[in-house]
Amino acid sequence: MSKGQRDHGAAILAGPALGAGELGAQPSAAEPLGEREPRTAGREPREERQFLPGVTPLRPEPYHRYAVDGIVAASPAMQEIIGLVQKIAESDATTVLIQGESGTGKEVLARALHQWSARRHAPFVAVSCTALQETLVASEFFGHERGAFTDAKAPKRGLFELANGGTLLLDEIGDMPLRAQAKLLRAIEMKAFTRVGGVREIRVDIRIIATTNRNLARLVVNGTFREDLYYRLKVIPLSLPPLRDRPEDILPLARHFLTQYARSAGKATLGFAPRAERRLTEYPWPGN
Numbered sequence: 001m002s003k004g005q006r007d008h009g010a011a012i013l014a015g016p017a018l019g020a021g022e023l024g025a026q027p028s029a030a031e032p033l034g035e036r037e038p039r040t041a042g043r044e045p046r047e048e049r050q051f052l053p054g055v056t057p058l059r060p061e062p063y064h065r066y067a068v069d070g071i072v073a074a075s076p077a078m079q080e081i082i083g084l085v086q087k088i089a090e091s092d093a094t095t096v097l098i099q100g101e102s103g104t105g106k107e108v109l110a111r112a113l114h115q116w117s118a119r120r121h122a123p124f125v126a127v128s129c130t131a132l133q134e135t136l137v138a139s140e141f142f143g144h145e146r147g148a149f150t151d152a153k154a155p156k157r158g159l160f161e162l163a164n165g166g167t168l169l170l171d172e173i174g175d176m177p178l179r180a181q182a183k184l185l186r187a188i189e190m191k192a193f194t195r196v197g198g199v200r201e202i203r204v205d206i207r208i209i210a211t212t213n214r215n216l217a218r219l220v221v222n223g224t225f226r227e228d229l230y231y232r233l234k235v236i237p238l239s240l241p242p243l244r245d246r247p248e249d250i251l252p253l254a255r256h257f258l259t260q261y262a263r264s265a266g267k268a269t270l271g272f273a274p275r276a277e278r279r280l281t282e283y284p285w286p287g288n
Contacts, residue, residue: 071105071112072256075246081238085109088236089116095188097173097233098211100240103288106211107171109240114167119207122166127159129176137180139196141187148197160193164204173233174214178224185229208233243285250281 073079088094096113098106107126114124132140139148143158159168170176176184187193192203210233219225243249254272262269272280 071108072253073249074252075241075248077241077246078249081109081240082112084238085113086116089113092118093205093207095208095233095235096210096238097216097236098209098238098240099216100211100213101242101288102213104240104242105288106213106240107169109238110167110169110209110211113209114207117167117207119166123163124167124169125159125163126169126171128171129174130172132176132180134177134180137177138183141184142193142195142202144196145198148195152197155195158193158195160187160204160206161202163206165206167207167209170208170210170233172212172214173210174212174216174219174225178226181226181229185226185232188229188232243288247281250283250285251277254280 071078071082073082088096096110098109100106110126111124114120127140139156139158141158141160143156143161144152146152146155170184188208191205192201194201216225216230216234220227220230243253251272254277258270258272
């Protein structure tokens with residue numbers, strides 16, 4: 001994770017926004033705290049800030065008290081996961097499987113694991129397994145030589161080569177076509193592969209992190225996911241709880257996002273009115 005990502009990332013993506021009315025706000029905008037400064041000759045007028053309903057210029061509790069490299073975590077469950085990930089990072093090449101609902105921050109956690117490891121200065125390469133075309137999986141992962149197929153007019157490095165020395169993230173591995181899984185398994189086991197149309201074996205040193213919002217064990221039973229690949233990936237399994245199961249994270253996350261929005265708009269740091277905080281914590285946050 002780059003410095004910019006650490007500054008702006010968070011472990012949870014916001015779900016459907018709560019409207020001002022849902023937060024119990026009054027229809028008119030709140031006035032800023034304190035009296036307005038009178039205008040005097042030779043002096044620029046002070047900016048008159050207007051605040052959204054439910055938002056007040058209170059001094060907020062700093063969200064960074066609960067942040068580790070941009071991952072906001074006040075709940076015991078998330079703090080335990082962060083501690084575990086920091087320990088995993090010390091093991092140079094352990095394969096990790098991160099499971100959780102969409103929006104729980106699986107990729108953010110994967111990037112943090114890479115950043116905390118000795119591989120932090122090497123590439124972090126992410127691929128969406130959902131978007132992979134079955135006929136092109138081998139070329140995408142392992143690259144190809146010139147003339148390997150009709151449109152192969154020049155040699156191309158695949159994702160395994162691009163990630164060499166670093167980390168390869170297999171995002172939503174549960175969506176990978178079954179036939180492609182065998183090719184992936186062999187490359188993970190051998191730490192080597194051959195480009196499409198090539199004869200030379202290429203060895204790589206990468207950490208594999210896979211994420212999924214699906215129940216892979218159930219997919220194995222259903223015959224749509226390889227059992228051997230499943231166990232190869234889940235050397236260390238991590239499960240990210242949904243936001244509804246860790247309400248302690250809601251307000252720190254809300255303050256985190258509010259602070260970021262205020263900074264990007266060049267405004268003063270804001271806080272939430274007590275009623276707005278209650279509505280935020282009571283909301284079930286579908287989709288995280």
